[in-house]
Amino acid sequence: xxxxxxxxxxxxxxxxxxxxxxxxxxxxxxxxxxxxxxxxxxxxxxxxxxxxxxxxxxxxxxxxxxxxxxxxxxxxxxxxxxxxxxxxxxxxxxxxxxxxxxxxxxxxxxxx
Amino acid sequence: xxxxxxxxxxxxxxxxxxxxxxxxxxxxxxxxxxxxxxxxxxxxxxxxxxxxxxxxxxxxxxxxxxxxxxxxxxxxxxxxxxxxxxxxxxxxxxxxxxxxxxxxxxxxxxx
Numbered sequence: 200x201x202x203x204x205x206x207x208x209x210x211x212x213x214x215x216x217x218x219x220x221x222x223x224x225x226x227x228x229x230x231x232x233x234x235x236x237x238x239x240x241x242x243x244x245x246x247x248x249x250x251x252x253x254x255x256x257x258x259x260x261x262x263x264x265x266x267x268x269x270x271x272x273x274x275x276x277x278x279x280x281x282x283x284x285x286x287x288x289x290x291x292x293x294x295x296x297x298x299x300x301x302x303x304x305x306x307x308x309x310x311x
Numbered sequence: 312x313x314x315x316x317x318x319x320x321x322x323x324x325x326x327x328x329x330x331x332x333x334x335x336x337x338x339x340x341x342x343x344x345x346x347x348x349x350x351x352x353x354x355x356x357x358x359x360x361x362x363x364x365x366x367x368x369x370x371x372x373x374x375x376x377x378x379x380x381x382x383x384x385x386x387x388x389x390x391x392x393x394x395x396x397x398x399x400x401x402x403x404x405x406x407x408x409x410x411x412x413x414x415x416x417x418x419x420x421x422x
Contacts (some may be wrong), residue, residue: 241414302355
């Protein structure tokens, strides 16, 4: 079954801790994205990558970091610098310019 | 800069009534517009895109460049249409892959 797999489904972070959210796709898509979804805020773009070993900041990149070492993987690290990390995080991918994005099931991050 | 505005956070209609979810955009070039839907406990998924000019689940949306709108319409709402709907825009300027989303409209269809 092709698609995007995000793990874990739920994640808890302690104060001062970095946590990494996983995103894997087997759609052979070039571009991958990370969004943050908050109630009443819609989806806001954190980081995106159009090609392996390259990525760009989105609208709310502060306190986050990413890597793109493999085409199928785009992990997101929520660092301790992110003061309000509690949110639902969505990973997406697409093929070519302006093609629809496919989304994962999301990871819900909470603070302990 | 590109922007998408969905003026209604919440929209409630009765089953069988027409429904229109509004979407206005701001973009200087030629945009590509999408509607995404998120049903309860399901992943966000594409509903339709303006270049397809097709009807999905009875929904249609027409791009009106003069009014910079891309409203989503359905003549007879069903209870299973209850979901969160997001309008999204893909522009250009070297970041053609990016999508800008509106804040979403939660549609509730009452029996």
